[in-house]
Amino acid sequence: MEPVEKCTSALSPLIAAGHTNGIPLAEKAIDDMLLAIPSAQHKTSLDNVRLVVEAHRKDASGPQLGFADTVNDYIERLMTSCA
Numbered sequence: 001m002e003p004v005e006k007c008t009s010a011l012s013p014l015i016a017a018g019h020t021n022g023i024p025l026a027e028k029a030i031d032d033m034l035l036a037i038p039s040a041q042h043k044t045s046l047d048n049v050r051l052v053v054e055a056h057r058k059d060a061s062g063p064q065l066g067f068a069d070t071v072n073d074y075i076e077r078l079m080t081s082c083a
Contacts, residue, residue, distance in 0.1 A: 004045050007033035008052040011071065015056045018063030026071050030078065043082040050075045 001009070010029035014022040030049065034042055050072060057068035 003033040003036040004048050006036075007049055011049070011053060012056065015053065015060065015064055015068050015071065018060070018065075018067045020063075020067070020070075022067065023070055026067075027074055030071075030074065034078070039082075043079055046075050046079050046082065050079075 007029045011026055014026050014029075030046075033045060033049070037045055053068050053071050053075070057065060057072070060068050
């Protein structure tokens with residue numbers, strides 16, 4: 001399984017659960033993905049993960065929506081550091 005797919009596979013159930021205790025696991029999944037790919041691919045990979053999170057966000061409500069927003073915020077911070 002490719003790093004982006006592995007990351008999004010880990011994020012999907014975490015977003016569905018929407019528990020704040022899953023945020024460190026989500027951040028770890030993203031961080032692990034970045035460690036597994038060349039730095040030149042970080043921004044593109046983060047953007048791909050963000051698109052998946054956005055797709056989940058469209059169907060989310062309540063805690064799931066907040067969780068997805070928190071993950072997106074983390075991705076945005078990482079993307080800024082890639083610039």
